[in-house]
Amino acid sequence: MKIAIAGSGALGCGFGYHLQKGGADVTLLDNWEQHIKTISEKGLTISVNGSKDNQEMDICRPHELKEKMDVIFVFTKSMGLKSMMESIEHIIGPDTKIVCLLNGLGHLKTLEKYINRKNIIMGTTVWTAGIDAPGHTHFNGQGPVEIQNSDPSEKEATIEIVDLLQKSGLNGEYSENVNFTIWRKACVNGTMNALCTILDANIEEVFATPTIDSMLRNIIKEFATVAKHQDNVTLNVEETISYLKSLADKVGAHYPSMHQDLNNNRPTEIDFLNGEVAEASKKLGLEAPYCQQITDLIHAKEAILGITTTKVK
Structure with a gap:
């Protein structure tokens, strides 16, 4: 082959x-x-x-x-x-x-x-x-x-x-049901990648913070809402949080790809993760303030570093 x-x-x-x-x-x-x-x-x-x-x-x-x-x-x-x-x-x-x-x-x-x-x-x-x-x-x-x-x-x-x-x-x-798998993986990257990048920390450090449950829940709720409306995919928020914590335990002190990208002056994929959820929410007449704020913060870091970003589809 x-x-x-x-x-x-x-x-x-x-x-x-x-x-x-x-x-x-x-x-x-x-x-x-x-x-x-x-x-x-x-x-x-x-x-x-x-x-x-x-x-x-x-x-x-x-x-x-x-x-x-x-x-x-x-x-x-x-x-x-x-x-x-x-x-x-x-x-x-x-x-x-x-x-x-x-x-x-x-x-x-x-x-x-x-x-x-x-x-x-x-x-x-x-x-x-x-x-x-x-x-x-x-x-x-x-x-x-x-x-x-x-x-x-x-x-x-x-x-x-x-x-x-x-x-x-x-x-x-x-x-x-690969759509479910894709949305759950998007939750992984929309939380782990995004939070590690904003906080300049590895997965182990981020998931040890006292605010991790609140941060995960707020982000995943917005992903779950769009997944249901757009692809009829049901994401159980609490189950997804448990999955993310289990995954974090296995991965440990790893810096995810988005963090690596910024450290190497490369644009991130934030527009295809939290940014996609924020954009889709607007089209659906909904709100996704956490995903929008995360997207804005990542783009702000890119701008500070002089990284040009263009969303191409």
């Missing part, structure tokens, strides 16, 4: 590494020149749950890959999805499957502009990752990776990818 990883940052490299170890023919796609050069010349150096390895891997810029792929995993930042899809249209065949594990909300609408809905597989992952230097990454977690086909007639093809993920040690699971 020929697989492309469209966006080979920390998570993309982690998935590409495991899929290749599992027997797939993997090509990493990225635009970071030093990252490409290092992996091409010295292989990918990766630490998986503390165990270090080096793996030779094919890597190039998106336009340099010429053959059609069987499966493409997209791991761009939310605001980079449109640009990436434009750059890989030439490797998408009539039967190519796109697996989208991006953080955030609203990505299916973007993907449908470039590929038939029957070939789109949506999902989530709770693996965490980071880049230590060009060509050097770390990858932590135990899964699961939950996916579901957007077209009910394509379940068999999705099951094949679930099997591939399982063989690769990525704990693939077929979801019967």
Whole structure:
């Protein structure tokens, strides 16, 4: 099976590494020149749950890959999805499957502009990752990776990818309700990522604060309201809080991706998380003051750092 990883940052490299170890023919796609050069010349150096390895891997810029792929995993930042899809249209065949594990909300609408809905597989992952230097990454977690086909007639093809993920040690699971999973993952990022970024602290530190229950409850209530109105997804607020606390215990002293982005002067995905909830609330005639305030605070930090942000869908 020929697989492309469209966006080979920390998570993309982690998935590409495991899929290749599992027997797939993997090509990493990225635009970071030093990252490409290092992996091409010295292989990918990766630490998986503390165990270090080096793996030779094919890597190039998106336009340099010429053959059609069987499966493409997209791991761009939310605001980079449109640009990436434009750059890989030439490797998408009539039967190519796109697996989208991006953080955030609203990505299916973007993907449908470039590929038939029957070939789109949506999902989530709770693996965490980071880049230590060009060509050097770390990858932590135990899964699961939950996916579901957007077209009910394509379940068999999705099951094949679930099997591939399982063989690769990525704990693939077929979801019967991926929209619920996506919204719950959005709650993870809309709380953990956003709060760690605003407070300049890791997950362990944030979840040890005396105000954590209040902060989580106020944010999740707004996510739950929009999820119900927009996608008929029911999020139990108290159950979601318990899930987040359990996840925080497992992850520990990790700085999430949004915090990493600001520390490296990169724009954040806040518009596709709390910002999406605030925007959707307005369209529905509702209010989401906590999500709006969080979005404004993150954008204020970006402005202070001189980071230009543009929401692209």
